Structures are given as C-alpha cells and as structure tokens.
Amino acid sequence: MTILCNLADHWKELHRLSTTSYETLSDAFQDHLRTGRRLFKLSEGTIRREEEDSPEISAGSGPRIETPIVVESETFATLSFSSPSANVARTFSGAEKELIELMARSLGRIILEHRQLDRLKFQARHDSLTALPNRVFFIELLESALVQARERAGLLAVLFIDLDRFKQINDTLGHAIGDRLLQNVAVRLRSLLTAGDLTGRMGGDEFTVVLPRPRDVHSVIGASQEFLDALREPYRFDGHELFVTASAGIAMFPQHGNTAADLLHNADLAMYRAKNAGKDALEVFVTEDLALGLERLRLENALRRAIENREFDLLYQPVMRMNGEIDGLEALLTWRHPLHGTISPKQFIPIAEEAGLIVPIGSWVLRQACLEGARWRKAGYLPIRISVNVSALQFERGDFAETVADALALSGFPSKCLELELTESCVMRDLAGSVIRMSRIRDLGVSISIDDFGTGYSSLSYLTKLPVDSLKIDQSFVRNLQEPEGSLPVVQSIVRLAHSMNLTVVAEGVETAAELDLVRVLGCDKVQGHVYGPSLSRQATETLLMNRNAVHALV
Ligand code: C2E
Ligand code: MG
Ligand code: MG
Secondary structure, three states, rough: EEEEOOHHHHHHHHHOOOOOOHHHHHHHHHHHHHHHHEEEEEEEEEEEEOOOOOOOHHOOOOEEEEEEEEEEEEEEEEEEEOOOOOOOOOOOOOOHHHHHHHHHHHHHHHHHHHHHHHHHHHHHEEEOOOOEEEEHHHHHHHHHHHHHHHHHHOOEEEEEEEEHHOOOOOOOOOOOOOOHHHHHHHHHHHHHHOOOOOOEEEEEOEEEEOOOOOOOOHHHHHHHHHHHHHHHOOOEOOOOEEOOEEEEEEEOOOOOOOHHHHHHHHHHHHHHHHHHHHOOOOOEEOHHHHHHHHHHHHHHHHHHHHHHOOOEEEEEEEEEEEOOOOOEEEEEEEEEEEOEEEOOHHHHHHHHHHHHHHHHHHHHHHHHHHHHHHHHHOOOOOOOOOEEEEOOHOOOOOOOHHHHHHHHHOOOOOOHHHEEEEEEEHHHHHHHHHHHHHHHHHHOEEEEEEEEEEEOOOOHHHHOOOOOOOOOHHHHHHHHHOOOOHHHHHHHHHHHHHOOOOOHHHHHHOOHHHOOOOHOOOOOOOOOOOHHHEEHHHHHHHHHHHHHHHHHHHH
C-alpha cells in the first residue's frame, strides 16, 4: 500500500521549513504528526484516510520521494511525497529527506501502538483459543442485541450449547486434542452464522449463539438443529477421528427472560434437560426448568459427599437362566439420601457424569461388588458371577483396565466371575479405541456384555468387530413384544445374529409371565426382570444364595 501525500499545504510547509534549522524542522514535524494522527485512522491493521474524499489523497505529478513505513519488521506502507505539479521544479534537500524518514518512522510507531492497542482490546474481549467473544464480551453483545429487540418489540433467541462428554475426550486423548476440537467447533458454529447472529464461548465446552431476529420458536429450533447437525459431523485431525455430539437449550426473549443473564441461565437449564434426556438433544426452556436446576445443584452437592457419608449401597438383580436357575447377579447402585430417601441411578448417574463424579463413584461400585463377591465365596456360597455397570466416562479413561485389575487384586474376587456392562453408545463412540480397551479387560479374564442393546445404533455389523460375550436386549423391546407392530421381529433377528456369533442373549426388564414365555420362544438365553421380584438388598441376596446352595446340595 502506498500512502500518497500530495500535501498541498504541507508541501509549502516543508518547503518553508527546509530553509530553517533541523531542530525547527523536527519540532514542526511533531505538529505534523499530530495532524497525522487525525489524518489516518487505523482499523484492523489497515491504514485509511479519515476523510476519504480529502483532496490531499490525490497524488501530485511532480517529483516524488518515497520512504517505507516499517511496522514489526514489515513494510506496512510506503509514504510518498510528491509535488503538486510537474511544473514545480523541486529537489529534496537532505534535511527534507531526513524529515520525511522521521515522519515514516513516527507513523510506523503510531501504527504499531494502534495495533498493540487493538490486540489488547481484542484479547480482553475474546477467548484466546477460539477467538470467539468471551463470556464478558458476549454478554455485552447480547445486551445490545436485546436493546434493539426491545426497540422493535421483536423476538430474540439465545442458544446454549454444551458438548457431550468433552471431559472424557480431554482426559483420554489429551488437552491438545481437546483444544483442537474446541477450535473446530468454533469454526463450525461461525460458518453457520448469518448476518447479525452472534456466537461466543462461555468457557470449557460451552458455546452460545444469539439469533437476533427469529421469526418464531420453530425457526429457532430449525436453526439450532442445524448447529447440532454441523457439530455431529466427524472431526478429523492428527490421525484421530472423533465423533462428538452436543446438547443445547433455547431461551426466547421476551417469553423466557428479559435480561442477558436470565436468558443465558434459562437456556443453560434447558440444555441440562436435554443432557438428562440422554444427550445429543435440543430443548426449549420451560418454567419447570428453574426448579429442576435448583434441584440438580442440590443433588450435585450432596453427591459429592455421598461416598464418604456412606450413602451408597448396591442392590442385586438376579440374572436367571431359562430353566429357572440363577446365573448371576447385576449390581445396581442405589443412593440413600438422608433427606430425599432412595434415589434411582437414572436420576443421579447423569449428574455424576456431568460433575465428573462418576469415576470415583464407579470405582467404588466396582470395588464394593468385588469385595462382596469375594466375601460370599469365603462364606461358602457357590461361585456366582457379578455384573457391574460401567459408565462411558470410566471406560474411556486410559487407566480403566488397571482400576479393574486393582479391584480384583484387592478383593481376591476371581476375574472369571466378574462381568462388565458397557452400553452400546459408549462402545460405538470410538469403535477402534473401544476394541483395544475391551480386549485389555478381557485379557484380565473379565467378560463383557453390551447393555441396553438396540437403543443406540441401527447397524448391527459393528458387533462382529467387538470382543464381547453377551448382549442385553433393552427392556423397551421386551415391553413392545406384544404390540401388533411391535419389536418381535427385531428381537428375533438380534437373537439370531447374536447366536451366530456365539453371544449369549439376555432379555432385560421382563415383568410378566407372558413376556417371559415370549422371550423364551424367541430364543433368549437368560432373563432379568421384575417377573422374579424387585432387586435385592445384600441380605436378601444372601438368603437367595443360601437357598441356591441348599438346592445344589439336594441335587
Ligand atoms: P441397566 O443397567 O439397564 O439396569 C437395569 C435397570 O432396569 C435397573 O434400574 C433395574 O432396576 C431396572 N429393571 C430391572 N428389571 C426391571 C423390570 O422388570 N421392569 C422395570 N421397569 N425395570 C426393571 P436402575 O437400578 O434404576 O438402574 C438404571 C440404570 O442406571 C441402569 O440400567 C444402569 O444403566 C445405571 N446404573 C445402575 N447402577 C450403576 C452403576 O453402578 N454404575 C453405572 N455407571 N450405572 C449404573
Ligand atoms: Mg446394566
Ligand atoms: Mg440395561
């Protein structure tokens, strides 16, 4: 870029000054610089004349002198002086040349200062990783968007997006990969923005979007779904292929809040409901979310102290063979809250996962189940297999196999009596990695089953790749078996496929004798469910084991 300074009057000034001393020249130049500050406006690294139509912008045709303006060791622009007309016979004196060089240096310094100031301003308002507006700046932007929405009495939507299981990616693949993922997410979000839309990073894996002029809530849902779809596309970098989903909540102005803080908070609460509904989902704020949010916070705090307060306990649900014999026990975690009584894992496991508490809780369950199993053996009960549910967050930790080995070593419980239950979606998220981790567990002698089978992915072909021992058909299928257009054919093909691969099939949640008959006819190998009564306390389990011993003694 060349800055052409015809400088009609400056020329005169220079001409006049050149006859005076150098000191006077530089003093005068200081004034000139001050003019310079006004003449040039800096924005994002480009230098522009403040008055675009200023006559001074046109180049003269007379003799010319050019000096580079160097900023951060690069030529930012060339300062070029020329006389107004070719007719003016004019040469540049040494002092004038010096002055012009000084001017170029000073302009360079001014530009650098502006740049640094711009950078500082940018850094204070943007997240350094993704360059998106940070929380503080985003709230400012949202507030001004709200002012406009109020003025036109229009709608505005706030979308709160949180990646599902980001912590796990960070923990298992490292922070560098986590950072790359966040940068990619920011790029994808930004690519979907249309004029006026805003996006920001609230911190961690939380992103926000403002749609400033939505038609109605339906259009917001449509747009939000597009954001989630874009984030669901696989991420490929550094030889990794990551499958990531996100959950999101929507809050609308003015319906769901008047201030930036309220809208963000309420969109966040709606997002939590989406997470609780099984993640990879979108929810619009409803008033009940406020109470749920508070409840969630209370539960999370109580959950933090539940292990040390000895509020957890294991219940056991028998896994039955078709001939009525007990095949094993599934350990089910239960929480006896001092005020709220017994809380179901369906309620607190998602909270424990979000709060990063599932890892210590899961290790406790594993240790406890192994200790109990070992104690029963010592007490003389016949060997029994115990199944333990494993959360994706535990499974994907690099040290999970060691945790399992430690629990076995500590308790003395034989590995062949331990089974771990992994859900289909947990295994599918990173199939190649899962195969490696599952093999490590099986190398310990521990068996693996796929829990809630059928709820996750439609393709069954992945099963052939997995080192597993059994499939547990989710209770939703069992519940549907008797419906006219029900799940019977699906279950039939799952059983056929599983058997062709030498996998055992367990039907879960069998409640009635009719369901029991059906799953038997369909070829399921084992059943679990209330048809055999509710899950058992430790004491009730011991009674069951005692009876089993007695029956065995008779045979
Ligand atoms: P799951 O592993 O599929 O466990 C079966 C759930 O179905 C248990 O609920 C069980 O009580 C229930 N159930 C069993 N038979 C029947 C039936 O006939 N009818 C009906 N309606 N329900 C039946 P629970 O104990 O509430 O556990 C829910 C889920 O919480 C479990 O599903 C499992 O995914 C998770 N969970 C439980 N314990 C743990 C644990 O120690 N660690 C982890 N990570 N997750 C756990
Ligand atoms: Mg289970
Ligand atoms: Mg299940």
